[in-house]
Amino acid sequence: MAKAQYIAFYITVCCIAFIVSKIVVSVLLYKRWKRKHLIYEEDGFSGGKMVMFKSAMMQSLKSDELFKKTLKLSYKDIIGSGGYGTVYKLMLNESTAFAVKRLNRGTAERDRGFERELEAMGDIKHRNILTLHGYCTTPQYNLLIYELMPNGSLDTFLHGRSVETKLLDWPSRYKIALGAARGISYLHHDCIPHIIHRDIKSSNILLDQNMEAQVSDFGLATLMEPDKTHVSTLVAGTFGYLAPEYFDTGKATVKGDVYSFGVVLLELLTGRKPTDEEFFKEGTKLVTWVKAVVEHKWEEYVLDSSLKCSPADEINGVFRIAFLCLEPEPSKRPTMADVVKMLEQARSERVVEEY
Known part of the structure; x- marks a missing residue:
């Protein structure tokens, strides 16, 4: 009995020492971070x-x-x-x-x-x-x-007054899509804990003086530990960009951000907002509409009129990437790291088809 009590006491002391050491290390790391950043x-x-x-x-x-x-x-x-x-x-x-x-x-x-x-x-x-x-x-x-981002937001360029004075050509839209994808991928894969943005949309993608995309507005962001798959939360975000599973499960996942990014890709391709009833035919779900466009090769009929002379193979490849992002089943969507790779190789349709 005495031996068992001694072992229990020893384990307790070790646990307390371990916890205290973690606290001390955390405080020291914070002070070091503070000296470095402030x-x-x-x-x-x-x-x-x-x-x-x-x-x-x-x-x-x-x-x-x-x-x-x-x-x-x-x-x-x-x-x-x-x-x-x-x-x-x-x-x-x-x-x-x-x-x-x-x-x-x-x-x-x-x-x-x-x-x-x-x-x-x-x-x-x-x-x-x-x-x-x-x-x-x-x-x-x-x-x-x-x-300060001198060129405002992607939403302003696509749908606001600045579109009257400066149109976005295909190389600029492709650059914006790839830059935004890299930013979101960084949040999902390189940050510890991972960050779910929860409000990816064109108005939250800002443009610097070189038209480089910068993801902004983290007021709805949720942190998720690497060993977790989702975070339970209230439905939040912007209608038209929200992934369907939010309404069914009330759980935020990185794949929800992937869906929202797919909607942004469609904006870049079509120049239309996701709430545009004329764009999304009444009574037709978004993914069904995109699937029909891809399967029947209707891309040229829904493409933004200012992109008519752009390379069809690249544009069709990005349509297919958008379709993958908009899969109703989250597990079937690519990760943002996969999306970055596909966009980087968008000139090769084979890369998207083999995913």
């Missing part, structure tokens, strides 16, 4: 706190310059708005500008959206994911400070 952190601004992350752009800023500029933002500086909040253009000088997303506090859901976005974006560095430069919290509102 160049400025200040409490006391209007009862709140401002944090800026280390980057070449932020190095030359004075400690309180950015915050003082945010206090002067007005309706004249608004460049976007929606359920996620209001986005302002913040000019520090002639060569330095930021996009500032303001989220008014007051509801638990708004605060959770801010926390999700901050948690998902805080340590991500990828050429196809919008860079978060810092944030500010106050009792009245939260601010997220992003890199």
Whole structure:
């Protein structure tokens, strides 16, 4: 009996020591990350706190310059708005500008959206994911400070006023599709824990000065451990882009993002929004419509009119990739890593057909 008690005591002590060591290591790693990434952190601004992350752009800023500029933002500086909040253009000088997303506090859901976005974006560095430069919290509102994308969103180019002055040619659309796919693939496969975006759509794909795609708006993002297959959640996202299984199971998976990306591919190919009744024939499910287009080779009849002289083999290949992404059964959809590979080799239809 005494020996058994000694063994139990020994195991307990070892477990406690292991847990304590993990906590200590976590604290040390966090402090190391903080020293590496933060160049400025200040409490006391209007009862709140401002944090800026280390980057070449932020190095030359004075400690309180950015915050003082945010206090002067007005309706004249608004460049976007929606359920996620209001986005302002913040000019520090002639060569330095930021996009500032303001989220008014007051509801638990708004605060959770801010926390999700901050948690998902805080340590991500990828050429196809919008860079978060810092944030500010106050009792009245939260601010997220992003890199400014001079060419706005893909939605604006395809459906907004800018389409009147500058059309997207096929090489640009292909480049945007591949860049967005690489960004989403990074979230799904290279981040630990994995990140499910849950709101992939054309308005959340922003374009930099080189028309390079950057995935943005992580207010609905969900983190998922590598050994998990899904995360139970409320149905959230944008109608027309949501995967059908969300409504049946209420579970978010990376394959839901794949479905949404398939819808974005169709937008790039057709120039139409997924809510366009004329585009998606009434009473016809999306996947049935796409299947008919692919099987009967109707691509040229539904293609955006500005792409009529584009290479048919590449366009038909991307239609087939979209069809794979839009499979009703999630397990039959490719992963985003597979989608990237297929898009990279879109000039070879054989790659898609052999998948």
